[in-house]
Amino acid sequence: MKPAASSHWSGRDFPVAARELLEDSQIRSNVRHATNVIQAKRDAVTGELADWQQLRDAGEAIRAHSLAHLDFYLEQFEQGCTRAGGQVHWARDAAEANQIVLGLIQRHGVSEVLKIKTMTSEEVGLNQHLEANGIRAHETDLAELIIQLGKDKPSHFVVPALHKNRMQVREIFQREMHLPELGERPEDLASAARSYLREKFFRLKVAVSGANFLIAENGAVCIVESEGNGRMCLTLPDVLISLVGIEKVLPRFRDLEVFLQTLPRSATGERMNPYNSIWTGVREGDGPKEFHVVLLDNRRSPILADAESRQTLQCIRCAACLNACPVYHQTGGHAYESVYAGPIGAILTPQLHSMEEGRSLPYASSLCGACYEVCPVKINIPEVLIHLRGKIVEEEQKTLAGQLGMWNLGMAAAAMLFASASRLSLAQRLGQIVQKIFVNRDGMIEHLPFPLSGWTQTRDLKPLPKQSFRQWWAERTPPGEESIGDPDRAGQAAGRGGSDGQ
Amino acid sequence: MDSSFSARSEVLRSIRSALGQRMEADRIAAQYGALPRDYKRAGTLSQEDRLQLFLRRLEEYGAGVKRIASHGIREEIGGQLAARGCRRLVIPYDLPAAWLPLSFEFTPYGGEGKLSSSLGATELDGMDGVLTGCTVAVAETGSIVLQSGPHQGPRALTLAPDYHLCLVFADQVVETVPESFAVLDSTSCLPTTFFSGPSATADIEMTRIKGVHGPRFLDVLVVE
Numbered sequence: 258m259k260p261a262a263s264s265h266w267s268g269r270d271f272p273v274a275a276r277e278l279l280e281d282s283q284i285r286s287n288v289r290h291a292t293n294v295i296q297a298k299r300d301a302v303t304g305e306l307a308d309w310q311q312l313r314d315a316g317e318a319i320r321a322h323s324l325a326h327l328d329f330y331l332e333q334f335e336q337g338c339t340r341a342g343g344q345v346h347w348a349r350d351a352a353e354a355n356q357i358v359l360g361l362i363q364r365h366g367v368s369e370v371l372k373i374k375t376m377t378s379e380e381v382g383l384n385q386h387l388e389a390n391g392i393r394a395h396e397t398d399l400a401e402l403i404i405q406l407g408k409d410k411p412s413h414f415v416v417p418a419l420h421k422n423r424m425q426v427r428e429i430f431q432r433e434m435h436l437p438e439l440g441e442r443p444e445d446l447a448s449a450a451r452s453y454l455r456e457k458f459f460r461l462k463v464a465v466s467g468a469n470f471l472i473a474e475n476g477a478v479c480i481v482e483s484e485g486n487g488r489m490c491l492t493l494p495d496v497l498i499s500l501v502g503i504e505k506v507l508p509r510f511r512d513l514e515v516f517l518q519t520l521p522r523s524a525t526g527e528r529m530n531p532y533n534s535i536w537t538g539v540r541e542g543d544g545p546k547e548f549h550v551v552l553l554d555n556r557r558s559p560i561l562a563d564a565e566s567r568q569t570l571q572c573i574r575c576a577a578c579l580n581a582c583p584v585y586h587q588t589g590g591h592a593y594e595s596v597y598a599g600p601i602g603a604i605l606t607p608q609l610h611s612m613e614e615g616r617s618l619p620y621a622s623s624l625c626g627a628c629y630e631v632c633p634v635k636i637n638i639p640e641v642l643i644h645l646r647g648k649i650v651e652e653e654q655k656t657l658a659g660q661l662g663m664w665n666l667g668m669a670a671a672a673m674l675f676a677s678a679s680r681l682s683l684a685q686r687l688g689q690i691v692q693k694i695f696v697n698r699d700g701m702i703e704h705l706p707f708p709l710s711g712w713t714q715t716r717d718l719k720p721l722p723k724q725s726f727r728q729w730w731a732e733r734t735p736p737g738e739e740s741i742g743d744p745d746r747a748g749q750a751a752g753r754g755g756s757d758g759q
Numbered sequence: 760m761d762s763s764f765s766a767r768s769e770v771l772r773s774i775r776s777a778l779g780q781r782m783e784a785d786r787i788a789a790q791y792g793a794l795p796r797d798y799k800r801a802g803t804l805s806q807e808d809r810l811q812l813f814l815r816r817l818e819e820y821g822a823g824v825k826r827i828a829s830h831g832i833r834e835e836i837g838g839q840l841a842a843r844g845c846r847r848l849v850i851p852y853d854l855p856a857a858w859l860p861l862s863f864e865f866t867p868y869g870g871e872g873k874l875s876s877s878l879g880a881t882e883l884d885g886m887d888g889v890l891t892g893c894t895v896a897v898a899e900t901g902s903i904v905l906q907s908g909p910h911q912g913p914r915a916l917t918l919a920p921d922y923h924l925c926l927v928f929a930d931q932v933v934e935t936v937p938e939s940f941a942v943l944d945s946t947s948c949l950p951t952t953f954f955s956g957p958s959a960t961a962d963i964e965m966t967r968i969k970g971v972h973g974p975r976f977l978d979v980l981v982v983e
Contacts, residue, residue, distance in 0.1 A: 287964075290964065290965070291964065291965045294964075294965040295965055306799075307799070308797070308798040308799045311795075311796075311797040311798040311799075312798045314795050314797065315794065315795055315796050315797070315798055318794040318795050319794060322790060322791060322794055325778065326778075326781075326782065326787050327774050327778065328771050328774045328775050328778070328781065329781065329782075329784070329787055331771070331774070332771070341948060346763060346766075347763065347766040347767040347770050348766060348770075349766050349769055349770060353766060357763075397972075398962070399960050399962040399963070399971060400962040403962070416961070416962055416965070418962060418963075419965075421963075422963075422964055423963050423964055426963055443963040443964065443966045443968045444968050446963055447960055447963070447968045447970065447971050448970075450971065451970075451971055451972060454972065455884075455972070458880070458972070459879075459880045459881050459884065472947075475947055475948050477947065477948070483958070483959055483960050483961065483962075483971075484958055484959070484960045484962075484971035484972050484973070485918065485958035485971055485972035485973025485974075486971065486972045488914065488918050488952070488972070488973060489918065489972050489973075492914045492915050492918055493880050493915060493918075493919075503770065503774070508791055509791075510940070510943075510944060510947040511937075511940045511941075511944055513940065514800075514936050514937040514939075514940040515796075515798065517936055517953070518798075518900075518936050525961060527955075528816065528899065528900040528901065528955070529897075529900035529901065529902045529953065529955040530955065531820075531954060531955055531956055531957070531958050531959050531973065532952065532953065532954055532955075532958070532973060533951075533952070533953035534914075534950075534951070534952050534953075535947075535950070535951040535952075536950045536951070537947075537948040537949075537950075540907070540913075540949075540950055542869060542913055543907055543913035543914055543915075543950055544913070544914060544915075544950060552770070554770045554773065554774075558770065558773040558774045558777050559773065559777060560777075561774060561777035561778055562776075562777035562778075
């Protein structure tokens, strides 16, 4: 079955999309402000916990264990949920998930549904599918409402409208809610959203949500939120449908004692977010009469087979890596052209497309490691980025175009150069002479001729120093210790290193 | 074979083939039991420090807080409601009558055998507020947990009204999140709600604003 929609919006590569966004100074200043605020709050509330690293260790271990036995825990979840009166559905891909949710809604003959913010539904394009079938989905999270009314796209998966400031939000609300007099204080805007949605909470009979966690041992579902729109949607309507990725399962209820500490502190920099709801199936007189969970694979299961990148699925969607990333900080989320932006998006998006799309994303990183440092489940994102780059290179090398591509030829040339000490020192000497015409007044190289221009397009180079390390070393090596400084042996070692690094 | 059945088996088969040989249940359980859990589980504060921390956290969220004596519950509730200008309140049907001050109108919600109350969400919304107890509270995070247990009622009760007055007994306050899970674990199938302050959002420029869809006003009385 072909996916109905793609979590990757277009075929544009990251550098192309990023260039456009970098010119939008409004977005840049909004993103910079918001990420700075969250970062500072996050640092304060994680720093105050003496056991923060132990919580990260436990979180990593629990998530890795859940994934290693995913089929076991999913079946356990299904049993628990069913026993408690819930109904569990399985969807192989986006199209199947959309079809299941649409079918459940149509059974109740309604034309409007409530939505709680869920990136999984963005991933499958649920709203568009419902719209095409005559069903209007009302987003109830404030940020998602801003996105929906502004016909925009999310740029962050905890604060999707982070790229909009209060004036922009006011404009959208004034226009779409017909409130010409609306003020610009965040309080005014929140209160407008409250009145706009309140009638819908009380009137509509069906709600669609995602979930933060599934609990295998008893079939419970957990949703973490701020505003209370989540509680409204999962308490007041008669029917609740939760669309959840298969990776979100935890073995036991008590595992939440780890994640309800690490998730809020990482996501919004709060000790605890305002509301967490945990429920199991249906309960008479309390909440919906009908509850469905749709378990979505959508190319998650093949990721489990790759031992190095399996950790991608440990993610609990806190977005701390986005806020910490120097690349995201500059470009914001839209440059990733994906529901899942930032460092985690850079590894998740291409894998969710079997490496057929989003192939520029693993390169959208300086590999500085800030994402790994803040990750509450210790996903080694730089390691996975490099692993995925390697996969892309290996695939490209299988084609003739790839073999003859600039990168491959350049890397082959570099490997040849580094494989021999005499070739390297000859190249260095040549470089020292030729570079002189390219060094500018500030002592930097801004432009190199083709084919090296590709490298200097986005970076300035420091010129080669007058004396290379090897030349310096050769001058210092006392007689009789030739073997340590033996250029050819050292050269071979460097050559091996060089080809590994490709 | 209908499509839902084949989707299930296909997803499970795909997971299985990616993971390799499946382990036996008791070995999975043993592996789970050996996972590292070196984080802080038991609290270390004295009762007084714990209560002070709890109250401080709630105040930071913008909730009203007060410590009261157990013999003064009725009077304190009366004082609090009067100060908030509330007159018509909804209460869980099992709230002790001894808590309820006169001269206010209390409507019980739910009850044995008729859990679905006659009050709809719109009626609840029309009330001045709701008065409840709780199951457990966490000092470190300023959180209160409702589990549809005694004096708490179903979830809609504490959601639709705009004002929530919550009674927390001092011995219900634990220090850490893991301690609260130890209390909740045996009844984990009940609908469980953690709330930490009044409803809030930071979706606009990361400014925390009180009051979106949940109760916008929260007062907590800690009973010693």
